[in-house]
Amino acid sequence: MERYDIAVIGTGPAGLEAAITAKVRNKSVLLLGNKGSSDKVSKAHTIQNYLGLPNVSGEDMAKAFLDHAKGMGIEITEDKVNAVYSMGQYFAIQCHGGDYEASSVIVAAGMSAMKPFAGEMENLGRGVSYCATCDAALYKGRTAIIVAYDAEDEEEAEFLAERAEKVYYLPQYDYAGNLGGNIEVSVDVKPSSIAYNDGVATLETDKGTFKADGIFILRQQIAPSQLVPGLQMDGNHIGVDRSMATNIKGLFACGDITGAPYQYIKAAGEGNVAALSAVSYLAELKKAQN
Numbered sequence: 001m002e003r004y005d006i007a008v009i010g011t012g013p014a015g016l017e018a019a020i021t022a023k024v025r026n027k028s029v030l031l032l033g034n035k036g037s038s039d040k041v042s043k044a045h046t047i048q049n050y051l052g053l054p055n056v057s058g059e060d061m062a063k064a065f066l067d068h069a070k071g072m073g074i075e076i077t078e079d080k081v082n083a084v085y086s087m088g089q090y091f092a093i094q095c096h097g098g099d100y101e102a103s104s105v106i107v108a109a110g111m112s113a114m115k116p117f118a119g120e121m122e123n124l125g126r127g128v129s130y131c132a133t134c135d136a137a138l139y140k141g142r143t144a145i146i147v148a149y150d151a152e153d154e155e156e157a158e159f160l161a162e163r164a165e166k167v168y169y170l171p172q173y174d175y176a177g178n179l180g181g182n183i184e185v186s187v188d189v190k191p192s193s194i195a196y197n198d199g200v201a202t203l204e205t206d207k208g209t210f211k212a213d214g215i216f217i218l219r220q221q222i223a224p225s226q227l228v229p230g231l232q233m234d235g236n237h238i239g240v241d242r243s244m245a246t247n248i249k250g251l252f253a254c255g256d257i258t259g260a261p262y263q264y265i266k267a268a269g270e271g272n273v274a275a276l277s278a279v280s281y282l283a284e285l286k287k288a289q290n
């Protein structure tokens with residue numbers, strides 16, 4: 001079986017940038033993910049804060065990323081990784097479509113919505129978003145619903161409420177905050193499904209129906225520890241140092257999966273660092289083997 005120098009899991013900005021940097025450094029790269037990049041890229045409405053691509057649509061940004069990778073001869077292997085096992089000198093990567101080997105691995109799998117609400121994925125990028133800070137500018141004089149899973153989200157709600165006319169805040173945690181003004185907090189409300197019709201987003205819950213221009217779901221869920229046994233976590237994220245190294249030698253992580261802020265440029269920047277760190281690790285490994 002071919003053993004790649006670096007396997008990259010994920011084809012969002014973090015994974016694509018990691019693959020490009022690894023390729024620039026003449027490494028053999030296995031890039032696993034989705035040929036269309038990431039839904040979080042391609043389904044975004046308008047992106048205003050990516051350097052060099054002002055006011056780009058998510059679709060155009062995904063195309064720019066993919067064209068860049070393709071132009072450098074990087075192929076995407078469309079497959080889903082089930083598990084990554086450290087075998088000492090290399091990693092065994094178990095996928096839906098087959099098994100692979102690589103000397104080092106970069107996990108760039110993003111934050112997964114573990115159990116999306118009915119209608120959530122269909123309306124992602126239309127009535128549904130995962131980033132209130134990113135989309136706040138689009139909510140001037142409009143209304144929004146926030147389904148929040150962490151007290152940290154209250155800051156995001158306040159930021160959105162500076163622009164929006166009204167924000168309905170539905171905490172899914174023990175709320176002890178003091179949000180007020182144009183933020184209406186409803187505790188103990190369990191969302192069940194989402195619909196988006198004629199510009200109106202509707203959230204059905206066990207306490208009735210909420211309607212607004214858009215719904216933000218600020219989930220913190222991810223289970224990368226299931227993907228890589230033995231991986232040290234930092235809350236819901238993979239614990240990394242400044243070189244994007246995890247506790248497992250030769251395994252690096254980058255992008256949303258390492259924690260907030262959830263931003264394209266941060267993800268891409270970390271992808272670059274992770275790849276350079278993997279290259280250094282491979283050099284050390286080679287020295288140790290000789």
Ligand SMILES: Cc1cc2nc3c(=O)[nH]c(=O)nc-3n(C[C@H](O)[C@H](O)[C@H](O)COP(=O)(O)OP(=O)(O)OC[C@H]3O[C@@H](n4cnc5c(N)ncnc54)[C@H](O)[C@@H]3O)c2cc1C
Nearest residue numbers: 010011012013014038040081109110255256262263264267
């Ligand atoms: C609607 C929307 C609008 C946004 N707007 C902005 C904005 O304006 N500005 C901004 O900076 N940020 C914005 N964001 C945030 C931004 O999308 C994320 O920060 C960014 O996409 C994170 O990149 P990533 O590469 O870490 O992860 P992702 O983009 O989530 O990519 C993860 C990749 O990993 C793959 N993957 C996951 N699990 C596996 C597996 N087991 N095997 C193989 N592949 C796997 C996925 O298919 C995907 O390709 C927005 C997000 C959304 C949803």
